[in-house]
Amino acid sequence: MANYIFGNIAGVKEGDTFLNRQELRDAGVHLVLVAGIDGNPNVGASSIVLNGGYVDDYDLGDEIIYTGHGGNDSSTKKQIADQDWDATGNKALIVSEMHGLPVRVTRGFKHKSTFSPKSGYEFGGLYMVTDHFEEKGKDGFVICRYRLEKVSPLEEKQQIAKKSLSSGSDHSKRIPTTILRIVRDTKLSKEVKELYDYSCQICGIQIAVRGVKYAEAAHIKPLGKPHNGKDKPGNIICLCPNHHVMFDKGIFTIKKSDYSLKGIEGKLNLDKSHAVEKENIEYHNEHIFINE
Amino acid sequence: MANYIFGNIAGVKEGDTFLNRQELRDAGVHLVLVAGIDGNPNVGASSIVLNGGYVDDYDLGDEIIYTGHGGNDSSTKKQIADQDWDATGNKALIVSEMHGLPVRVTRGFKHKSTFSPKSGYEFGGLYMVTDHFEEKGKDGFVICRYRLEKVSPLEEKQQIAKKSLSSGSDHSKRIPTTILRIVRDTKLSKEVKELYDYSCQICGIQIAVRGVKYAEAAHIKPLGKPHNGKDKPGNIICLCPNHHVMFDKGIFTIKKSDYSLKGIEGKLNLDKSHAVEKENIEYHNEHIFINE
Numbered sequence: 332m333a334n335y336i337f338g339n340i341a342g343v344k345e346g347d348t349f350l351n352r353q354e355l356r357d358a359g360v361h362l363v364l365v366a367g368i369d370g371n372p373n374v375g376a377s378s379i380v381l382n383g384g385y386v387d388d389y390d391l392g393d394e395i396i397y398t399g400h401g402g403n404d405s406s407t408k409k410q411i412a413d414q415d416w417d418a419t420g421n422k423a424l425i426v427s428e429m430h431g432l433p434v435r436v437t438r439g440f441k442h443k444s445t446f447s448p449k450s451g452y453e454f455g456g457l458y459m460v461t462d463h464f465e466e467k468g469k470d471g472f473v474i475c476r477y478r479l480e481k482v483s484p485l486e487e488k489q490q491i492a493k494k495s496l497s498s499g500s501d502h503s504k505r506i507p508t509t510i511l512r513i514v515r516d517t518k519l520s521k522e523v524k525e526l527y528d529y530s531c532q533i534c535g536i537q538i539a540v541r542g543v544k545y546a547e548a549a550h551i552k553p554l555g556k557p558h559n560g561k562d563k564p565g566n567i568i569c570l571c572p573n574h575h576v577m578f579d580k581g582i583f584t585i586k587k588s589d590y591s592l593k594g595i596e597g598k599l600n601l602d603k604s605h606a607v608e609k610e611n612i613e614y615h616n617e618h619i620f621i622n623e
Numbered sequence: 624m625a626n627y628i629f630g631n632i633a634g635v636k637e638g639d640t641f642l643n644r645q646e647l648r649d650a651g652v653h654l655v656l657v658a659g660i661d662g663n664p665n666v667g668a669s670s671i672v673l674n675g676g677y678v679d680d681y682d683l684g685d686e687i688i689y690t691g692h693g694g695n696d697s698s699t700k701k702q703i704a705d706q707d708w709d710a711t712g713n714k715a716l717i718v719s720e721m722h723g724l725p726v727r728v729t730r731g732f733k734h735k736s737t738f739s740p741k742s743g744y745e746f747g748g749l750y751m752v753t754d755h756f757e758e759k760g761k762d763g764f765v766i767c768r769y770r771l772e773k774v775s776p777l778e779e780k781q782q783i784a785k786k787s788l789s790s791g792s793d794h795s796k797r798i799p800t801t802i803l804r805i806v807r808d809t810k811l812s813k814e815v816k817e818l819y820d821y822s823c824q825i826c827g828i829q830i831a832v833r834g835v836k837y838a839e840a841a842h843i844k845p846l847g848k849p850h851n852g853k854d855k856p857g858n859i860i861c862l863c864p865n866h867h868v869m870f871d872k873g874i875f876t877i878k879k880s881d882y883s884l885k886g887i888e889g890k891l892n893l894d895k896s897h898a899v900e901k902e903n904i905e906y907h908n909e910h911i912f913i914n915e
Contacts, residue, residue: 372835416833417833422833425832425835426835429832429835429836430813430837521722540721540873540913541708541709541913541915542664542714543717543718544721545721545722545868571864571865572865572867572868573828573830573864573865575864576837576864577830581832582831621833
């Protein structure tokens, strides 16, 4: 069994180059010679290599949309079948996402991006898997997609700075990130939360400390590329943290016919004045909900 | 009624200086002339001024521990009574924390830190309130404390970068932060989560997408200064996102006698092999739990 290391490999830094996959393996960056994803569903994915395997990938440097494995013809690279969320590497990437594990990213010379090396392979640093969703690829078959976001040097620096504040016994270890997420109120998300008095539209729970209420605005069609959902009340619902995680990760979705749920039991509590757009619900059904 | 602006004021940038509180007010940074906290429990706190008012503040630049208002003698600055979480400015800061609102921070010449100006006032940028807790101050009375963390220039830059990816209709608006928190698995937090099979030790819920389970490791005595809790199984419990928020924000705590809860109904499910340290529970009882 491979002994997987998550995070940086001692002696390897961002921008280091490797002649070929064997060198990359010998350095301990990516332990498999052919597969793009190194890992398994028991431990997660420790590393990926981008090398032009899929026509649907895109790469903005700090943000990568990566396609899972399976279903493509190894010679033409075209999709010839649907991909499967349960395939080893695909599930490993979900584990990395759900358990917050950093993934090493290496770009190969065949990967089409401005960040790729002209020859060989270049180590691109650590990324977090922040999102997974389903699409019909350019070739017409279902593909499993992942958003990876770069762990910024500042973030790493801040973690080191915080470490020095701790009087814990393990000074040599990185301090775990345990800060709760900060979901910023915008004018529109606040309106939606206030409409429901900060109660979850799924379970009704209202979280409050000394009368100050807390709820989260969830976007039905997610914001940002490639989803391009809008920050408008027709695309926002008010959820508790549990149902927000479950909704964003595709554990349940809403039926547009009667607002009952699929994936878990229940029904979305919808105020008459709150016009949720069915187009957004359809998008969530098709792209975010993971049908088991 | 003042029309509160949250975030940066047009024309004012970090490092700008002001001769006195009147100038600071005229610039729109901090609209009250004496109070350190500008805001109220209905909208939150939009701005604070640090100017040596409390002996217990500390300031590391990117991180500030700030003391709430009330209970001090205006001439000697000594605490002469307990502070109250329900006092206007104190509650306003909890609203800023729970609703994710940015707070403008200005340092005055009397504030003891290496970041303070020699004279007058200096605008120090935007911060988020990430934590609140209760302490006995140096003068022996209860004080309300807040952790503020600087919104990094990189974070602001990233939000602008993301905005350009959006095809939403509001290109001029900042895109709201809606990414779910990333709580990194460490070896020890993973051990605790696995012991409970990723089920919440309070409510038993197990969140899973295609069999990949998600839970959060909560530290009973928080990590980092001034708490200095340890990242050890005796200080870690496995919670769902809802109970993690509620526990960290002090909505409930655990009784060390029988592990029943205070603040909400229920009992901590504790495995025999999991030796939670009572000292940590005591700390949470005294400093984090907000007795209503």
